[in-house]
Amino acid sequence: MPDRKDDVYGDHISHKFNDELMELKTQFLEMGGAVESQVERAVKALIDSDGELAEQVRLKDKEVDKQEVALDEEATLIIARRQPTARDLRLVISVIKMVADLERVGDEAKKIAKLAIKLSEEGQAPRGYVEVRHIAGHVQSMLHDALDAFTRLDSEQALRIMKEDKRVDEEYQAAARTLLTFMMEDTRNISRCMSVMWVLRALERVGDHACNIAENVIFMVEGEDVRHTSIEEAERVVGG
Known part of the structure; x- marks a missing residue:
């Protein structure tokens, strides 16, 4: 990778500032790992009709909320104390x-857990779990890769995640059409299929948040904001 994408964050005369930036990055990645686990466990609870596991996911969301507050406070203190400029300010x-975005991923995991509890209480597994497994695997990979791109300051990998978001949207729309067909075939499926539809929607939103994280990685590395731009424009920024 080009030298400009090396980890230049945390290279200051002040060792204390170095430590603060490294701690911020470490805490962010710890929160990322927590929400990754939340999504994985929520989907497992749904597929396995495991209400107990789903309840654990639901309760764990409070810890994710606390991590968000702590990170926001730490980032705010760094800005106030150090008044960072250029690349350091972009990082913070x-x-x-x-x-x-991570906190919202946690919220989506909690939604899936609540739906898993509801569906496990109803008993019969509804249609659409094949689609859930497929999309869940896709967005979990996106989230993992977005966090990895942050760790390695890899804007090229971040760009690939942005491209994957369109595929997830297409997969979600196809799965929604399949579930609508099930509901039309037998109206008794409507309630359960609607619950699965909401699960799919939550997973699609996880993909959106992974894409947002990827966009911010590009901003950190390249110094240009690629939100609300075309993929072609993002490619220009990353390849420029």
Whole structure:
């Protein structure tokens, strides 16, 4: 990878500032690992009709919320104490934005857990679990790769995640059409299929948040904001 994408964050005369930036990055990745686990466990609870596991996921969300508050406070203190400029300011601002996305991923995992509890209480497994497994695997990979791109300051990998988001949207739309067909074939499927539809929607939103994290990685590395731009424009920024 080009030298400009090396980890230049945390290279200051002040060792204390170095430590603060490294701690911020470490805490962010710990929160990322927590929400990754939340999504994985929520989907497992759904597929396995495991109400107990789903309840654990639901309760764990409070810890994710606490991590968000702690990270926001730490980032705010760094800005107040150090008044960072250029690349360091981009890092701190990006972490603040990405933490909000991680918290929302946690919220989506909690939604899936609540739906898993509801469906497990209803008994019969509804149609659509094949689609859930497929999309869940896709967005979990996106989230993992987004966090990895942050760790390695890899804007090229972040760009690939942005491209994957369109595929997830297409997969979600196809799965929704399949579930609508099930509901039309037998109206008794409507309630359960609607619950699965909401699960799919939550997973699609996880993909959106992974894409947002990827966009912020590009901002950190390249210094340009690629939100609300075309993939072609993002390619220009990363390849420029």
